[in-house]
Amino acid sequence: MISVTVVVALCVLAVATQVGVLVFERKYSPTGELVDVTGGRLHVVQIGSRDASGPPIVLIHGATSNMETMRLPLGNMLAEKHRVILIDRPGFGWSTRDDLSNSSPAMQARMIDEALEKLGVDQAIVVVHSLAGALGALMALDYPQRFAGLVMLAGVTYPWPGSVGIYNEAVTTPAIGKLLAYTITLPLGYFLTDMGGRAVFAPQPMPEGYIAQTATQLVLRPRNFLANAWDLVTLKPSVVAQASRYADIKAPTVVITGSADTIVSPEIHSRHFAKTVPGAKLIVLPNVGHMVQNAAPDLIMREIEGMISAADTKPKAALR
Numbered sequence: 001m002i003s004v005t006v007v008v009a010l011c012v013l014a015v016a017t018q019v020g021v022l023v024f025e026r027k028y029s030p031t032g033e034l035v036d037v038t039g040g041r042l043h044v045v046q047i048g049s050r051d052a053s054g055p056p057i058v059l060i061h062g063a064t065s066n067m068e069t070m071r072l073p074l075g076n077m078l079a080e081k082h083r084v085i086l087i088d089r090p091g092f093g094w095s096t097r098d099d100l101s102n103s104s105p106a107m108q109a110r111m112i113d114e115a116l117e118k119l120g121v122d123q124a125i126v127v128v129h130s131l132a133g134a135l136g137a138l139m140a141l142d143y144p145q146r147f148a149g150l151v152m153l154a155g156v157t158y159p160w161p162g163s164v165g166i167y168n169e170a171v172t173t174p175a176i177g178k179l180l181a182y183t184i185t186l187p188l189g190y191f192l193t194d195m196g197g198r199a200v201f202a203p204q205p206m207p208e209g210y211i212a213q214t215a216t217q218l219v220l221r222p223r224n225f226l227a228n229a230w231d232l233v234t235l236k237p238s239v240v241a242q243a244s245r246y247a248d249i250k251a252p253t254v255v256i257t258g259s260a261d262t263i264v265s266p267e268i269h270s271r272h273f274a275k276t277v278p279g280a281k282l283i284v285l286p287n288v289g290h291m292v293q294n295a296a297p298d299l300i301m302r303e304i305e306g307m308i309s310a311a312d313t314k315p316k317a318a319l320r
Helices: 002-029 068-079 105-118 132-142 164-169 176-181 184-200 216-220 220-249 264-274 299-320
Strands: 031-038 040-047 057-060 084-087 124-129 147-153 253-258 279-285
Touching: 002 184, 002 216, 031 105, 031 164, 040 068, 040 105, 057 068, 057 132, 068 084, 068 124, 068 299, 084 105, 105 132, 105 220, 124 132, 124 299, 132 147, 132 264, 147 279, 147 299, 164 176, 164 220, 176 220, 184 216, 184 220, 216 220, 220 264, 253 264, 253 299, 264 279, 279 299
Parallel strands: 057 084, 057 124, 124 147, 147 253, 253 279
Antiparallel strands: 031 040, 040 084
16 A cells, blocks of 8 residues: 555655746747647747758757757857758657657657658758767658758667666656656756766766756656657667668768767767768767767868758759
8 A cells, every 4th residue: 555655745746846847838938930740749940041041950959858959059050151940859848749659760750851841941951969860860761852961969870788777767667657757757857957967968067057058957847758768768679670771871971979978879879870871971079978069069060061062062063
């Protein structure tokens, strides 16, 4: 039998969670447009000039985050010259997905491609970070017509040894998962978010005020946290299923990783992926951790500009 003390504690935590959700949602309200797609609704922010020359640049974030981790500083810097499209992945930030447990890269790729179609984007340079590496690779395979280029930032692309954490696995189990998500996750996560952020940035320091500036605490909301957990526990089988196809990627590809990344192994993922994709360019940043978009935004911008310049010369060469 569950004691009265336990029941009372769970009720208090559930109330605290709902109060926290209201506080976070008021503090970090949506800043873009909501695009209805099959299976959910995507929150999209467009910055920079819609009339900028060259293909738009689509930025897609990784796990335990939202679009703001790609806006600062990289997205804002790119927007000075280009049309930039920031997307909250399905189930994250202010995007929704109807079935939280359906977290496959294939489902997310379809939803994002449908949103880009509705936004009138014919071709784009797609920049993906971390867990979204699996999504970007699959999009390049399944929707090649949408790609003017692929930029992988510390992207997950292959299976790895080990698990994604006991708590993530527990949250995706029937019954107990929702109980955890709607009671203890937000109060506990509130105190652990800063420590987790510092671990992701190491060996670089986490920028002052980063957690607040990127609305990271939105992921502590129950449905967001459940979506994140499902993404993580189903990721390994997804990359196992798609990895054999990477040699068929035709989009110009740049792979950027940090040599000191302890979150996504450069050896298992970036180096292997760059060797497999025809013509891919690999850049390994010495003593840089997982957040390469914060450590080297100028370098990433130069690589994107190089992609745009190369694409601009192809039609001219064909006419000679």
